[in-house]
Amino acid sequence: xxxxxxxxxxxxxxxxxxxxxxxxxxxxxxxxxxxxxxxxxxxxxxxxxxxxxxxxxxxxxxxxxxxxxxxxxxxxxxxxxxxxxxxxxxxxxxxxxxxxxxxxxxxxxxxxxxxxxxxxxxxxxxxxxxxxxxxxxxxxxxxxxxxxxxxxxxxxxxxxxxxxxxxxxxxxxxxxxxxxxxxxxxxxxxxxxxxxxxxxxxxxxxxxxxxxxxxxxxx
Amino acid sequence: xxxxxxxxxxxxxxxxxxxxxxxxxxxxxxxxxxxxxxxxxxxxxxxxxxxxxxxxxxxxxxxxxxxxxxxxxxxxxxxxxxxxxxxxxxxxxxxxxxxxxxxxxxxxxxxxxxxxxxxxxxxxxxxxxxxxxxxxxxxxxxxxxxxxxxxxxxxxxxxxxxxxxxxxxxxxxxxxxxxxxxxxxxxxxxxxxxxxxxxxxxxxxxxxxxxxxxxxxxx
DNA sequence: GTAATTATTGACCGAAGGGTTAGCGGCGAC
DNA sequence: GTCGCCGCTAACCCTTCGGTCAATAATTAC
Numbered sequence: 001x002x003x004x005x006x007x008x009x010x011x012x013x014x015x016x017x018x019x020x021x022x023x024x025x026x027x028x029x030x031x032x033x034x035x036x037x038x039x040x041x042x043x044x045x046x047x048x049x050x051x052x053x054x055x056x057x058x059x060x061x062x063x064x065x066x067x068x069x070x071x072x073x074x075x076x077x078x079x080x081x082x083x084x085x086x087x088x089x090x091x092x093x094x095x096x097x098x099x100x101x102x103x104x105x106x107x108x109x110x111x112x113x114x115x116x117x118x119x120x121x122x123x124x125x126x127x128x129x130x131x132x133x134x135x136x137x138x139x140x141x142x143x144x145x146x147x148x149x150x151x152x153x154x155x156x157x158x159x160x161x162x163x164x165x166x167x168x169x170x171x172x173x174x175x176x177x178x179x180x181x182x183x184x185x186x187x188x189x190x191x192x193x194x195x196x197x198x199x200x201x202x203x204x205x206x207x208x209x210x211x212x213x214x215x216x217x218x219x
Numbered sequence: 220x221x222x223x224x225x226x227x228x229x230x231x232x233x234x235x236x237x238x239x240x241x242x243x244x245x246x247x248x249x250x251x252x253x254x255x256x257x258x259x260x261x262x263x264x265x266x267x268x269x270x271x272x273x274x275x276x277x278x279x280x281x282x283x284x285x286x287x288x289x290x291x292x293x294x295x296x297x298x299x300x301x302x303x304x305x306x307x308x309x310x311x312x313x314x315x316x317x318x319x320x321x322x323x324x325x326x327x328x329x330x331x332x333x334x335x336x337x338x339x340x341x342x343x344x345x346x347x348x349x350x351x352x353x354x355x356x357x358x359x360x361x362x363x364x365x366x367x368x369x370x371x372x373x374x375x376x377x378x379x380x381x382x383x384x385x386x387x388x389x390x391x392x393x394x395x396x397x398x399x400x401x402x403x404x405x406x407x408x409x410x411x412x413x414x415x416x417x418x419x420x421x422x423x424x425x426x427x428x429x430x431x432x433x434x435x436x437x438x
Numbered sequence: 439g440t441a442a443t444t445a446t447t448g449a450c451c452g453a454a455g456g457g458t459t460a461g462c463g464g465c466g467a468c
Numbered sequence: 469g470t471c472g473c474c475g476c477t478a479a480c481c482c483t484t485c486g487g488t489c490a491a492t493a494a495t496t497a498c
Contacts, residue, residue, distance in 0.1 A: 020475075020476080036257075036341055036342075038255075038257040038258055039257055041454075041455060041456085042455080042456065042457085043454085043455080043456095051476085051477095052476065052477045052478075053456090053457090053477090054457090054458080054459090054476075054477060054478080054479095055475075055476055055477075057456085057457065057458080058474095058475075058476075062456085062457080063455095063456065063457090114340050117336075117340055117399075118337050118340035118341040120403065121333050121336055121337035121340070121402060121403075122255055122337040122341060123255075131403075135404075161420070162417075162433075162434055163433050163434065165433070165434070165437070166417070166433055166434025166437050167434075168437070169434055169436070169437020170393065170417060170421075170434060170437050172396065172400070172437070173392075173393050173395075173396025173397050173400060173437060174389065174392050174393050174396055175396065176392075176395065176396035176399050176400060177391065177392025177393055177394065177395035177396035177397075177398075177399075178392050178396075179396075180336075180395050180396075180399055181388075181391070181392060181395065183340060184339065184340075184350075185354075198381075198385070198389060201380070202389075202421060214381075214382050214384070214385050215381055215382065215384070215385025215386070215388055215389060217388070218384070218385050218387075218388020218389050218391070218392060239445075239446080260484075260485060260486085261485075261486065261487085262484085262485080262486095270446085270447095271446065271447050271448075272447095272448095272486090272487090273446070273447060273448080273449095273487090273488080273489085274445075274446055274447075276486085276487065276488080277444095277445070277446075278445095281486080281487080282485095282486065282487090
């Protein structure tokens with residue numbers, strides 16, 4: 001915020017402490033996210049931020065505090081509000097939009113997603129604070145799905161084979177499965193269109209276009 | 220193997236070098252799997268194995284070599300052969316069996332599965348050697364699914380809506396999604412029966428029993 | 439019995455890690 | 469001007485880490 005506005009002058013005229021703090025955070029984000037907590041030393045962060053190690057400890061009491069700050073910063077893009085887009089679309093289109101949004105987000109933030117998953121699986125210590133926030137995001141998304149599916153079922157727009165909660169859960173599992181396949185198998189382009197077609201084919205019982213029957217996203 | 224048989228006497232009469240090597244491996248397995256590579260020190264391993272640190276370096280040249288040995292040891296349970304069970308069952312039952320097997324395995328080896336996933340996501344260095352083996356397992360499983368689905372489609376036992384490869388891919392994604400949900404949401408019991416019912420409901424277009432419509436595995 | 443080989447150890451080493459401290463330049467307040 | 473605070477640094481401290489080494493038990497070989 002003020003960190004950026006203060007940098008009006010084109011070159012390295014940084015003055016305020018916010019500026020160095022930001023530089024440190026950026027360097028730490030990069031290093032922590034790509035190497036992990038224990039494999040990143042404060043000296044490395046200092047070097048990458050072109051700042052003395054002591055300054056980092058002036059901004060952040062401990063390495064862990066810096067790490068938590070990085071976690072929160074990396075988490076920001078995950079808090080998105082797309083309620084306004086909903087207005088005109090019917091439930092089926094909204095669901096499709098929601099699924100596509102998930103897949104696009106994962107594709108465009110793969111490295112950050114990978115980092116968070118690895119972090120939560122690996123380190124229960126930090127995970128505790130993290131779990132709360134991630135779970136909030138996750139259940140928010142799930143609730144939107146449930147709500148939409150429920151309304152779609154009322155209007156007979158989709159199969160009533162499952163309860164909305166079960167359908168949403170299964171859908172989420174499929175999405176998560178696509179996610180991890182994408183993270184593991186490199187060169188797996190995660191084609192959101194094909195995957196969305198596949199998933200909504202299941203959900204709405206639609207007949208698929210011949211191209212989608214091959215499920216590029218899963219082959 | 221001989222490690223155990225040599226310990227016939229009730230108390231600590233271990234002799235051969237294999238015995239101490241095994242003790243070290245067991246300690247290292249435990250520590251690496253629960254804390255990770257970088258967070259585990261050789262001194263800790265030595266203490267847990269009740270052995271001097273120097274002895275570890277006598278058995279294993281470096282920490283990394285020990286870690287690789289641990290990886291291979293932890294990977295052993297994953298190589299299972301269940302071709303003989305197939306014999307009498309029809310394709311539909313075989314598929315159900317295969318799905319259930321996946322889920323049971325994940326449930327019963329959750330900590331090891333968690334460790335491998337975290338490891339592969341986190342550390343590309345070791346992941347390279349690991350990826351090969353894991354990918355072999357994975358594509359082996361996938362090929363069995365494809366083969367079975369293909370035969371099931373020929374016999375009209377299941378929907379022909381998708382190509383076998385696409386159906387297998389989607390199925391695997393669903394399974395992986397269940398897997399990660401199970402790893403993240405603690406107290407999520409991963410009910411294999413319910414999940415299998417759900418999944419085969421999708422695959423075979425079967426009507427579900429009322430209890431399964433609620434999809435306990437996903438709620 | 440003794441020589442060689444195999445297991446095992448305590449003590450040690452240099453490097454790197456997280457964190458501290460004393461101090462320095464600059465700048466606003468008075 | 470000078471006092472005091474803020475931003476910042478070089479040098480230092482202590483601990484831990486991966487790894488080595490010389491010495492010593494314990495086995496085996498002959």
